[in-house]
Amino acid sequence: MSITQSLSTPLSSSSSTFLAPSTFNPSRSQVTLPVKSLGVCKCIAAPQEADTAYKTKVSRNGNIAKLQAGYLFPEIARRRNAHLLKYPDAKVISLGIGDTTEPIPDAITSAMSKRSHALSTVEGYSGYGAEQGEKPLRSAIASTFYRDLGIEDDDIFVSDGAKCDISRLQIVFGSKIKMAVQDPSYPAYVDSSVIMGQTGYYQKDVEKFANIEYMRCNPENGFFPDLSSISRPDIIFFCSPNNPTGAAATREQLTQLVKFAKDNGSIIIFDSAYAMYISGDNPRSIFEIPGAKEVALEVSSFSKYAGFTGVRLGWTVIPKQLLFSDGFPVAKDFNRIVCTCFNGASNISQAGGLACLSPDGLKAMQDVIGFYKENTNIIVETFDSLGFKVYGGKDAPYVWVHFPGRNSWDVFAEILEKTHVVTTPGSGFGPGGEGFVRVSAFGHRENVLEACRRFKELYK
Numbered sequence: 001m002s003i004t005q006s007l008s009t010p011l012s013s014s015s016s017t018f019l020a021p022s023t024f025n026p027s028r029s030q031v032t033l034p035v036k037s038l039g040v041c042k043c044i045a046a047p048q049e050a051d052t053a054y055k056t057k058v059s060r061n062g063n064i065a066k067l068q069a070g071y072l073f074p075e076i077a078r079r080r081n082a083h084l085l086k087y088p089d090a091k092v093i094s095l096g097i098g099d100t101t102e103p104i105p106d107a108i109t110s111a112m113s114k115r116s117h118a119l120s121t122v123e124g125y126s127g128y129g130a131e132q133g134e135k136p137l138r139s140a141i142a143s144t145f146y147r148d149l150g151i152e153d154d155d156i157f158v159s160d161g162a163k164c165d166i167s168r169l170q171i172v173f174g175s176k177i178k179m180a181v182q183d184p185s186y187p188a189y190v191d192s193s194v195i196m197g198q199t200g201y202y203q204k205d206v207e208k209f210a211n212i213e214y215m216r217c218n219p220e221n222g223f224f225p226d227l228s229s230i231s232r233p234d235i236i237f238f239c240s241p242n243n244p245t246g247a248a249a250t251r252e253q254l255t256q257l258v259k260f261a262k263d264n265g266s267i268i269i270f271d272s273a274y275a276m277y278i279s280g281d282n283p284r285s286i287f288e289i290p291g292a293k294e295v296a297l298e299v300s301s302f303s304k305y306a307g308f309t310g311v312r313l314g315w316t317v318i319p320k321q322l323l324f325s326d327g328f329p330v331a332k333d334f335n336r337i338v339c340t341c342f343n344g345a346s347n348i349s350q351a352g353g354l355a356c357l358s359p360d361g362l363k364a365m366q367d368v369i370g371f372y373k374e375n376t377n378i379i380v381e382t383f384d385s386l387g388f389k390v391y392g393g394k395d396a397p398y399v400w401v402h403f404p405g406r407n408s409w410d411v412f413a414e415i416l417e418k419t420h421v422v423t424t425p426g427s428g429f430g431p432g433g434e435g436f437v438r439v440s441a442f443g444h445r446e447n448v449l450e451a452c453r454r455f456k457e458l459y460k
């Protein structure tokens with residue numbers, strides 16, 4: 001499929017419930033932009049309509065059919081591509097999907113390269129590895145991120161990324177559970193729950209799936225849900241620092257969350273994919289909270305620390321103390337799923353992960369994170385200076401900008417149309433994100449500066 005073919009598919013706003021009709025009024029101040037050829041355009045390989053009338057007799061999985069939308073980020077990529085078709089010379093800047101942009105530090109790629117070359121030798125060749133990950137890496141993860149927290153090497157399962165483990169965990173818990181999720185939140189939690197059959201149908205009036213507890217997190221409640229209003233969930237997805245709001249929960253808040261889980265006999269799936277971005281004293285792991293090992297497991301990732309979004313490496317921690325109602329360890333069932341549905345992370349990625357956790361690697365990761373945090377400050381200052389209420393940014397690479405009373409897809413479209421900058425509409429993360437736009441700090445410095453210059457031009 002050529003790029004032109006893939007881009008020529010007309011965009012239908014009905015292809016996604018995330019896609020509110022675009023009603024923004026383009027009569028706002030006109031911005032003149034320098035246009036420069038982008039050179040490369042990423043093609044998202046979305047399936048095309050078939051050109052044959054033949055149909056198999058296999059019926060479609062009804063749970064997948066419940067999904068109302070294309071997954072949020074491919075949808076944004078489609079809109080970006082449509083924009084490029086309209087403005088082929090525009091220098092489009094993407095501060096949208098949250099993909100990292102800076103090169104992987106050399107200390108880390110050299111270790112991967114060494115491992116890769118070793119595979120060409122008899123002594124260095126290795127095939128299938130332990131499904132749970134290589135021992136030295138499991139041990140390095142435990143001692144780097146969970147020192148003094150009572151997490152042991154064999155509580156760590158190395159993965160090909162946090163998103164993949166989120167879906168594998170859904171398989172572990174099955175279709176009969178009820179889950180709760182922060183609203184707004186990273187879309188993979190809800191979508192994987194729908195696919196597993198845990199939910200009812202999408203309810204258009206409230207923009208929610210039935211049988212999911214949406215825990216509203218907004219500026220009014222300090223981005224921490226009112227737990228007293230939540231009916232008992234089996235599984236609670238909780239992400240801190242949060243994508244998209246950038247809010248990191250405090251020790252007191254996480255203590256409340258652990259107590260809530262214990263009182264209800266629930267399990268917390270704590271997503272700490274951005275923990276290294278935390279600036280102050282807020283917990284970087286749920287296991288910093290006393291008693292959490294009996295009610296929580298944690299997923300995490302090298303993606304946003306070391307630019308491993310393409311390399312693919314993450315981990316999940318499941319303490320031995322975490323048990324099902326019949327006393328069976330959750331870790332044992334997860335291990336069964338890992339052995340059945342996965343065969344372990346790439347040995348080359350694992351060599352990179354081990355290098356990340358060496359003294360040089362840790363310093364290199366801190367430097368890259370520091371760079372993105374400088375970008376975050378630039379974006380925060382820009383929107384601040386324009387009079388917007390801005391959240392996040394301090395403990396996460398995301399800035400959550402409030403556009404009160406406005407439809408977030410309209411704001412997304414307005415910004416794209418007038419500045420050629422791709423952001424993410426808040427409502428794509430759940431109904432609680434309506435009225436907000438997420439601006440990602442993952443970008444080359446010159447692009448972030450240029451995007452901020454254009455924002456100032458548009459909203460001055």
Ligand SMILES: Cc1ncc(COP(=O)(O)O)c(C=O)c1O
Nearest residue numbers: 161162163186243273301303314
């Ligand atoms: C909160 C959160 N969890 C998980 C992931 C996915 O991480 P990975 O690249 O390790 O699959 C992301 C990626 O954006 C994320 O924002």
